[in-house]
Amino acid sequence: MPRYGFLMRLKNESVIPEYEEIHKDVWVEVIEAHRRSGFRNYSIFRHGLDLFACFDSENPEDCFQKVAQEPIMKKWWAITNQLMETKDNKPLFIPIQEIFFME
Numbered sequence: 543m544p545r546y547g548f549l550m551r552l553k554n555e556s557v558i559p560e561y562e563e564i565h566k567d568v569w570v571e572v573i574e575a576h577r578r579s580g581f582r583n584y585s586i587f588r589h590g591l592d593l594f595a596c597f598d599s600e601n602p603e604d605c606f607q608k609v610a611q612e613p614i615m616k617k618w619w620a621i622t623n624q625l626m627e628t629k630d631n632k633p634l635f636i637p638i639q640e641i642f643f644m645e
């Protein structure tokens with residue numbers, strides 16, 4: 543199954559603790575929404591303000607479209623968007639190309 547990676551960025555250093563705390567206990571409904579939308583093996587890593595996320599999917603664009611239609615995501619993003627750089631009040635996802643993979 544293809545893997546997809548993207549970058550995001552936090553607004554400033556003061557939001558790091560809140561962002562990490564929120565993700566220690568992600569709402570079950572958010573997890574279920576991502577699974578219904580086709581996300582598999584989803585991870586987020588942080589380095590300073592930069593966030594790197596990756597997941598497996600046959601069709602990543604379809605995943606993003608489906609998850610955006612999930613009602614719980616509006617509530618979740620109302621919280622997380624305050625902490626992240628956004629565009630048009632949506633998380634700013636910058637796709638990145640995988641150049642190496644070892645299983």
